[in-house]
Every structure is written in structure tokens, then in C-alpha cells.
Amino acid sequence: MATQKDVAKLSGLSQATVSLVLNDITDGLVSLKTIKKVNKAVLDLGYRPNRLARALRTSKTMTVACVIPDITNPYYPSLVRGVQVACENAGYDVIIVNTDAKRDRELHFFDLALQGRVDGLLGFFFHLDVSDFGILVEKGIPVVRLGSDLGNKFSAKIDNIHTDNISAARDLTDHMITKGHTKVSMIAGLGGPQLERVNGYKSAITNNKLVESIQLTDEFTEKGGFDATKSLFKLGASPSAIIAANDLMAIGCMRALRNLGLSIPEDVAVAGFDDIPASSLVTPSLTTVNLFQQDLGGVAARLLIERLTGEQNGPPKRQEHPYEIVQRNSA
Amino acid sequence: MATQKDVAKLSGLSQATVSLVLNDITDGLVSLKTIKKVNKAVLDLGYRPNRLARALRTSKTMTVACVIPDITNPYYPSLVRGVQVACENAGYDVIIVNTDAKRDRELHFFDLALQGRVDGLLGFFFHLDVSDFGILVEKGIPVVRLGSDLGNKFSAKIDNIHTDNISAARDLTDHMITKGHTKVSMIAGLGGPQLERVNGYKSAITNNKLVESIQLTDEFTEKGGFDATKSLFKLGASPSAIIAANDLMAIGCMRALRNLGLSIPEDVAVAGFDDIPASSLVTPSLTTVNLFQQDLGGVAARLLIERLTGEQNGPPKRQEHPYEIVQRNSA
DNA sequence: CTGTTAGCGCCTTCAT
DNA sequence: ATGAAGGCGCTAACAG
Numbered sequence: 001m002a003t004q005k006d007v008a009k010l011s012g013l014s015q016a017t018v019s020l021v022l023n024d025i026t027d028g029l030v031s032l033k034t035i036k037k038v039n040k041a042v043l044d045l046g047y048r049p050n051r052l053a054r055a056l057r058t059s060k061t062m063t064v065a066c067v068i069p070d071i072t073n074p075y076y077p078s079l080v081r082g083v084q085v086a087c088e089n090a091g092y093d094v095i096i097v098n099t100d101a102k103r104d105r106e107l108h109f110f111d112l113a114l115q116g117r118v119d120g121l122l123g124f125f126f127h128l129d130v131s132d133f134g135i136l137v138e139k140g141i142p143v144v145r146l147g148s149d150l151g152n153k154f155s156a157k158i159d160n161i162h163t164d165n166i167s168a169a170r171d172l173t174d175h176m177i178t179k180g181h182t183k184v185s186m187i188a189g190l191g192g193p194q195l196e197r198v199n200g201y202k203s204a205i206t207n208n209k210l211v212e213s214i215q216l217t218d219e220f221t222e223k224g225g226f227d228a229t230k231s232l233f234k235l236g237a238s239p240s241a242i243i244a245a246n247d248l249m250a251i252g253c254m255r256a257l258r259n260l261g262l263s264i265p266e267d268v269a270v271a272g273f274d275d276i277p278a279s280s281l282v283t284p285s286l287t288t289v290n291l292f293q294q295d296l297g298g299v300a301a302r303l304l305i306e307r308l309t310g311e312q313n314g315p316p317k318r319q320e321h322p323y324e325i326v327q328r329n330s331a
Numbered sequence: 332m333a334t335q336k337d338v339a340k341l342s343g344l345s346q347a348t349v350s351l352v353l354n355d356i357t358d359g360l361v362s363l364k365t366i367k368k369v370n371k372a373v374l375d376l377g378y379r380p381n382r383l384a385r386a387l388r389t390s391k392t393m394t395v396a397c398v399i400p401d402i403t404n405p406y407y408p409s410l411v412r413g414v415q416v417a418c419e420n421a422g423y424d425v426i427i428v429n430t431d432a433k434r435d436r437e438l439h440f441f442d443l444a445l446q447g448r449v450d451g452l453l454g455f456f457f458h459l460d461v462s463d464f465g466i467l468v469e470k471g472i473p474v475v476r477l478g479s480d481l482g483n484k485f486s487a488k489i490d491n492i493h494t495d496n497i498s499a500a501r502d503l504t505d506h507m508i509t510k511g512h513t514k515v516s517m518i519a520g521l522g523g524p525q526l527e528r529v530n531g532y533k534s535a536i537t538n539n540k541l542v543e544s545i546q547l548t549d550e551f552t553e554k555g556g557f558d559a560t561k562s563l564f565k566l567g568a569s570p571s572a573i574i575a576a577n578d579l580m581a582i583g584c585m586r587a588l589r590n591l592g593l594s595i596p597e598d599v600a601v602a603g604f605d606d607i608p609a610s611s612l613v614t615p616s617l618t619t620v621n622l623f624q625q626d627l628g629g630v631a632a633r634l635l636i637e638r639l640t641g642e643q644n645g646p647p648k649r650q651e652h653p654y655e656i657v658q659r660n661s662a
Numbered sequence: 663c664t665g666t667t668a669g670c671g672c673c674t675t676c677a678t
Numbered sequence: 679a680t681g682a683a684g685g686c687g688c689t690a691a692c693a694g
Contacts, residue, residue: 001447001470003671014681019673029679051446052387053671056686061383063426071415072408072625074608081403084429093448095394096427098415115382116332116687117424139332222612251612258614277405278609281553281582283589294403334687345665350689360663384687387670447671 002045011041022049060119063093064304065112066297067123069101074248074276075293082297083122090305092119101191103127113141122146122304126192130156142307144300148193149318159307159317161300165193165273168289168323169200170207172243172271175287175325177208181241181269185213187228187253188245189220197245197273213237220245225252226259233260240268241331247272247279247288254282254330269331284329296321333376342372353380391450394424395635396443397628398454400432405579405607406624413628414453421636423450432522434458444472453477453635457523461487473638475631479524480649490638490648492631496524496604499620499654500531501538503574503602506618506656508539512572512600516544518559518584519576520551528576528604544568551576556583557590564591571599572662578603578610578619585613585661600662615660627652 004022008015013034020030021038041047055061066083068076080096087094095118099105106125112118113136121136122144133156136143142158149162176184186201188194198214205212215235217228225244229252232239242257244250250272254264262268264284272279275290299321306312335353339346344365352361352369372378386392397414399407411427418425426449430436437456443449444467452467453475464487467474473490480493507515517532519525529545536543546566548559556575560583563570573588575581581603585595593599595615603610606621630652637643 001445001671004673005671015672016674016682017680020680023673025674031679034679048442048445048447050387050671051448052383052392053447053686054673056381056383056387056670056688057672057674059686070412071402072412072608074405074408077403077405077408080427081401081429084402084427093426093428093443095424096411096415097424098412111379112424114332114379116379116384117382248612255614277403278612281579281609281613283586283614332687336687346687347666347689348664351664354689356690362663365663381687384670385689387672387686388688388690390670 001050002047003050004047006045007038007041007047010045011037013037055116059116061117062091063095063118064301064308065095065097065109065118065121065123066301067097067099067106067109067121067125069124069126070098071096074278075246075274079293079297082294082299083301084297086298086301087305090302092305092308099124101126107132110136114139119308120144120304122300133158142304144304144307146296146300148196149320157316159303159319161296161303161317161319161321163193163291163296163321163323165196166200166203168273168291168325169197169243170204171200172273172289172325173201173204174208175327176241176243176269176271176331177204177210179241179269179331181239182210183213183237183239184210184241184243185215185232185237185239186243186245187215187217187225187232187249189217189224189249191220194220194245201243213239217249220249222248222252222255225249226256227252229253229256230259242268242270244270244272247274247276247286250286250288250330251278251282254284254286265329265331271331275326279326280328287328287331288326290324290326292322292324332381333378334381335378337376338369338372338378341376342368344368386447390447391639392448393422394426394449395632395639396426396428396440396449396452396454397632398428398430398437398440398452398456400455400457401429402427405609406577406605406622410624410628413625414632415628417629417632418636421633423636430455432457438463441467445470450639451475451635453631464489473635475635475638477627477631479527480651488647490634490650492627492634492648492650492652494524494622494627494652494654496527497531497534499604499622499656500528500574501535502531503604503620503656504532504535505539506658507572507574507600507602507662508535508541510572510600510662512570513541514544514568514570515541515572515574516546516563516568516570517574517576518546518548518556518563518580520548520555520580522551525551525576532574544570548580551580553579553583553586556580557587558583560584560587561590573599573601575601575603578605578607578617581617581619581661582609582613585615585617596660596662602662606657610657611659618659618662619657621655621657623653623655
């Protein structure tokens, strides 16, 4: 690999001058002839700046880490894409890491920043609290946390962008009620934003003086949705509408309903959350809540980059991200 | 951030000794007391090695790039996950970049390696040929190319792992024929492995002395599958089985069939390729070909890492990856 | 057993 | 307008 030294030798200049030209610090200081000489040598040698050396010198890696539970969970790819587009536009690379929503792994990837591997972090940290983030905050490493707003319980000095899952669930439940449903059940798993969604559901049910009917399960997957729906009916519920805490569960719920000989949405209406790609592909297509994941990724990445560049240096932000009910054929 | 110098000062040793201890080059050379002193100082200071400095010195970044067209294409997330798991186990980080299958972007990410940002590359390069890869080969940067085996046309000295799409398509077509179908049509887009799949289909049709019926479309998406199917029938074909060049198209095909009042698989059987997550979720569930993406990612990553570590230094490999027909309810 | 020395490639004052 | 010199944090000979 050609280095600045090689370029300097070939162009008969010093390495320092080459550096100046390459970094465009030529404010009428470097002669045009010199600049041309350098550029020619750069081309001839196929010189590429070594980013590691530059990073070591400037202590800026121009790389950020995007921390997610699992890229194979259909919620995440578009979010990741949003992050990557925003970062690329700003000249940053992205390292993506999967935590499987495990605390030790969430913490483990702090090392990326502590070892000077990346300039900042953004992503989902379900199990970390103020003291955990303290390590990074102390060292001045910016973090943008996604997911629920933990409110006052969570006073870490980092940015947080969240979706108002409570309102979203309330709206979705109201949507069912508006359509005339009076027996609305909910199925949910545990973890992530699912509890907030249950709370939003409860709130809508209470406001409308209806009766709660909630079936929990441990896994928030297609199978979880199938099982929870079966349990629901086995335990005597006979809802005319079911809200699932995410789309995978909703799709499992639909399979269970067909299995029970019920038609959708005529006998039972179904809705979910996340608007994953499969939601528009199943039959009937699934009514759900779009959380604008790609946009969320973009917003988060831009905020992180603003922190990195110093464009943004105010107090930690608590930002909310919009959602939208997508009405399709299942409800 | 604490450095080795700080650790040395605190423990009253030289920085070089600290480095030895930290790199575990202590083969009975360093006294136990010294080791303990260093370890204590490391803990007290919360010292973390700076990986950039190490990388600059050793010219090993312990990072690889995974180059894919688009992470939001459901074929890729599990492949990426396979890559990440394998790399993590070997102590490597992964940078994922999206090319959108555009030539200039495929080429653009060579810079990651040329700038010393990553040690090697692995991924899909649909538009690059021998001379393009030459840049990397010259510098001794390992690349593992995924996707079709270009055979003799492609003589770049890099590893290649491919799926035998021709055989897979032939097998899938035979599967339909074995089930008694004599009018089997195919719908396909352009690009990626789709043409090979068309060729496999043709081969099976010819072997069985049946008549070809192929409908091409420009986009290999759900919509593309819908449109192609509509065209197929509009142009007078009346297949009893349709093979789509990927699952998204197959799902679009199923929508079109329902739209035409045909039931699946009774009136028309449908099958696709890729076994994307949605395939098991649609109704009827889709018969398809599992390409073992996650495993493919793992194999590719391990091969790349073997090249990196020098464990593997033979001639470029041409490796084939298995596939398997997954029979579900659509055919 | 431990310390000295010499860079990896780059940026950045400070001289000239 | 250009060059010399120092150092970012680390590893790796080579001495002692």
C-alpha cells in the first residue's frame, strides 16, 4: 500500500505538504503547481489514505455501532437500513451487532466504544440502566437509546427516542371499538414494548367501560400467537376482535382462528403491531401499526452524528417518534 | 482513556512489559508478581486496549465487511446473522453495507479494504468481473464471493461459494411433474440468480417432453409476481402449476390466482425459492426451496477468516452450498 | 525476567 | 509556500 511518504517521494515534496494538500488545507498557502504534483502522484500510485492511522491521530473513527437484538427479527432490517443511509450520507460507517436482548451482550458491545473502535452507539438496550450508561457518559461517548421512554425512572444523560406504544395500543383498540366490537381481547408476550401495549389496550377498554380479556404467553412469535389464541378460546373467551402485541403473534393468531373454523374478519377481527413485511403478504392482509422503522433509524443516526460533530450539545433529548394505524383486511 | 503508559506508571514497570503481559506473551518469562501488578493496575484504571493503535501496528483490523444488496430484502437477514455469529466466534467484527445491486456501489466498498478499514470482504457482487477483483487480489486482500458460479467465464483468483440454482429449479419442476402436473409455467424477474432458475426449469421441461411457458417481468417483487401471473393467464396459458423465481413473486402469484377465482393448490399449485420468513406464514403456506442462508453466511465467513489467518492458503475455492425443497401446502 | 528502541501512517504546530 | 519534528497507542525485536 502506498503511503503519504511514497507520494511525497514521487512528487519530490515533503510528506507534510502532501498531507496538507490531501486535507485541503491549502488556503492560498500551497501553490497550484504543488497541488497538481501531489494529485498526479496520488493517482499514479493509487494512494489511499489509511483510515486507521488517521483515526489514531485524530481519535475519530468515523464509525458508529448499531445495537439491535436480532437482525432476523423482521422489525429491524428497515430500521438498520435507515441508520445506514443516514450514516453513509454523513461519511460514517456502521457496525451492526446483535444482542439477542441479553443484558451481558448489551453491555459487551460498550467495548466497541471503549476500545476506540467506534465513535458512538445507537440502538436498543432493554436491560441497562443509568449506572450502566454511566461508563460511556463519563468518557463523553454519545449514545442514542431507542425504545420505550422510561420516564423519570430513567435519568441517564443520554438521548432517547421512543414510540408512544401506550397511545398506539389505545388507538388500535379504539379502532376496533369504533367498528362495533364490544368483546376485544388482547394477546401479548413479555418483554420489549409489549407491556406498554397491554397497558394502552387496558386504558381503551376501561374508558369504554368494556371488559378486559388478556392472554399472555412467553414467546412473542408466530407460535406464541397461535398458542395464546387457542388458550383464549379454551378458557371460554369468545372475542369478536383480537389485538396481538406484534405482527408475528397476529399471524399466529390468524392461523389459530382458521384452525378453529372461524373466518377473518367476519367472525373475528385481528390486528397487530410493527407492520413487518409479511403483514401485507398474508391473507387476509393484516391491519397493524406502522412504526416507521426506517425513518426512526434515520432520525436516531442523525441525532447521534450531530452529537458526534458537536452540532448538537444541549441536554439529553427525549424525543417521540410517530406511528400510524394501517388498515388492511383483517380488521 | 487510560493507556499502557498509564498502567506502566501505576505499576512501576515499563510500558513494554505491560504490553507483554496484556498479550499473554509471558511463557515463564514474566514473573507472577509482575503479572499481578499489571492486572491490578489495569483494573484500577479501567484500562482498555486501543484497538486502532493495535491495528495500525499489526495491520490487522479484526474486522470484515459483508457486502449485500439490501438488508431489507428478506433473503439476507439470516445470511447476515450467520456471518456475524461466525465472525464473532473468531473475534472479528462485521461491517454490513448495502449495494442496492449497483455496480458503482459494489466497487465503492472495495475502499473499505483499500483504506485498511477491514481485513477482508465477503458478499454479493453481481456486476464485477475479474479485472475489478484484480485490485484486491494484487494487494493480497481476501474476498469470498457469494452467488452464482460463473464457471470458466470467471477466473478471478478469489473464493466463490454458490448454490446450484439450475439443479434446484430442475428439482422443483420435477417435483411438480411427479405430482402429475403437465402444464407447468414459470414466472421470473431479471437479475441475481433468476436466469439460472429459468434454465433449470427449461431443462426439466425438456427432459419430460413438456411445453415451456415462461413469463418474465422486470421486478422480482410481490407486485412483479402478481403482474406476471396476470399476464400469463391473459396471454392464454392455463397452467396447473406455477414456479416463481423467488418467494416474494410466488406470494404475488398466489394473490393473483385468488384474484382470478382460482384456489391453491387445487386449481393451481405454486412454489417459490428462498424460504423467506413470510413463506411459512402465508396461506396456504408456500412450498419453496431452502437455501440455508444462515449456514451459507457461516461457511463464507469461516472461509474468509481461514484466509485471513493463513490456515487456508491453497488455490481459490469453488464451493457449492446445498439446498432443499421444503414442501408445504401450496404444491 | 524486564527495559530500550524503533516504527505502523497520519496530522499538526513551528520553523524556515 | 514548504519542510522538520513530534506523537497518537501499540507491538516486536533486541538488549541487558
